Amino acid sequence: MALREIGENLYAYTGMYNDELHVKLKKLMPDGDGQLQPVDNKGISLSVQQWETIDGHSQEIDAEISRVTELEATSKKSWRISPNRFLSVTRLQSKYMSVYMTLVNIRVHFMKGAEEPVNPTRFGVAMKIAEWYKLIGMKAGINRDITGGKSKADELMTECISFTISQEVKDMSAKNCHGCQIDHPSQKKYQTSGCLIETCLIEDWAELIETYFDCAVDCIKRKDVLALFIKTWDDGDDEEVDLYRLYRSVLRSSEVLALAKLRQWKHLVE
Structure with missing residues (x-):
């Protein structure tokens, strides 16, 4: 509502x-x-x-x-x-x-x-x-x-959250593995992070999102999402937006997960 x-x-x-x-x-x-x-x-x-x-x-x-x-x-x-x-x-x-x-x-x-x-x-x-x-x-x-x-605000908040989660997943897949920290050509030939550890050998992005999604949701910072929303939002739009309420309602929605898997954002550039 x-x-x-x-x-x-x-x-x-x-x-x-x-x-x-x-x-x-x-x-x-x-x-x-x-x-x-x-x-x-x-x-x-x-x-x-x-x-x-x-x-x-x-x-x-x-x-x-x-x-x-x-x-x-x-x-x-x-x-x-x-x-x-x-x-x-x-x-x-x-x-x-x-x-x-x-x-x-x-x-x-x-x-x-x-x-x-x-x-x-x-x-x-x-x-x-x-x-x-x-x-x-x-x-x-x-x-x-x-x-x-869906309102423009719903769509943009979904994009901002999925984008932030995607960035978090990329960071987590690297930080959680010692192999990802090795800067060597033998590591970089692999399709994902260049690591031989099991989770980092996941070549399908959608599967990687599934693996880390819940943890990434818990780790992202609300202020980063809202800052991205405010930066992108058109001030000329006549829609009234309660940012905190909208953030809570969208955060764990299936649309966020689906969009993060696709990595296709209308208003954001990765």
Whole structure:
């Protein structure tokens, strides 16, 4: 699950609800163990169809935001995304000052036969304009989560870890053998490290990775992997990345092992 921060303690992520995949816009706060947990009734869970409906209206919503931004009056325009759920662009005036602000509100309403959203419930989220634009900027990543595709960050972290593991395996296969330390032509004629010891006579790289993989995973330094990731990552990408969480989720994945065996990296040079 990729957490994408929209605003202060407000996150977008995908998850299951009633055995169906939903896009969740929720307030999350750390518990006693430092793990982020949902705050009761602070947010909304959208079906994939509801999320796609919002996405389909995004240009109209942006146009309405532009229209009311400098408006010195209250206004409200709504789009229906389900029988009792609406997205509204609302221009409000502060109760205490003559200041206006615009909110994008996605909320469940009590309908009671009404056609317009006039009875809001506590189930929903009100976003500032900057938060709305940040959410829309994340839609490509959210859509990847829905379809099960890997994000750019996942792919790059997989590459960085497999690359670092590959370097570690090369070093370990040499350091663990006295024969590899001998600088002599008779040693260098062999295909791998030039050694006569059993593990170093492994000529197939994939088999060598299999032999040393678990030990290499334990030996690599996280800071080296993250430094390589940061060096390669495109700062212009709109995807929010939690480096430590991503590192832990990818570290021992089968994709890392498979990529290390192939030694084929799109973004890195060995």
